[in-house]
Amino acid sequence: MIWRVRDRAAFAALSRARRLRRGPLTLRHVPDPQGRPPRVAYAIGRPMGGAVARNRARRRLRAAIEQLDVRLPAGAYLFGGDQGVLTMPFTELIAAVEGLVAELDEPG
Template sequence: MIWRIRDRDTFVALRRRGRRVRSGPVWISYLLDEPGTPPHPPRVAFAFGRRHGNAVSRNALRRRCRAVVAGAVREGIAIPPGAYLIGGGTSTGSLPYADLERHVRRCLADVGSGRS
């Protein structure tokens, strides 16, 4: 199960204290929950602005990334509790689904292993 980030404070915290991992044109900025906080599912948001195309293109890219993250969770890939902001360069929108999936999963694996 994945939740969405809805509050501004989380976005501000991601910008100030977040760590970033990158694979190809895809990046994930993340801020893991502090030990001892009540456990809850990871919270995910997407950062694809106007440079990625019109609203239809951006929404399709968000849906594709959301499907990759949901698929990773269904397959049992452990995503530590925290806040995640997924984004990418302008070429992200033109990636075939398999390449997008590979890059997002590589970033998630780097987060899970503690690399950044």
Template structure:
């Protein structure tokens, strides 16, 4: 299970204090959970898909694909998806990736951004 990032404060904190990573066309910014109650909540995720990626249909499709990958990862026991807030962004090249390639890039970026935390 994943939740959405909805409040402006979290977006500001992600921009100022978030740790960034990249793998291929996928960018990840992570802000770890701070309070004990946040550590027991599912990860909160927001997506940044600019108009450069394509039309609204293409942008929504890549967002759905990313959400599907993150739901799969959240169900894995060895998931690199930790509690906290995430901002997931993509470059136009992500549209052409297969599901396996997209999952691989997301996983690699999550692993890099999660190193040294906890």
């Protein structure tokens, strides 16, 4: 189960978190010591395109993240991307999301 990020404090913490990038994707993560289910937000700005393109990018990211549901550690996540999210094959998108989540364990 994946929840949404809703509270201002979580967004403030995400804005200060380290940003990881892989291909067209970006990720910011704040661990949750309480062990609640993962909470996810999406940062899809206007440079992505019109509302249809932004919504499509958000849906593609949401579907890719749902593939990782059991492997997603507790915490708040902010996923973003550029126009490559719309054009890359879905299997590559899943691999990019997996790679970003795996990088969370690396120091730095």
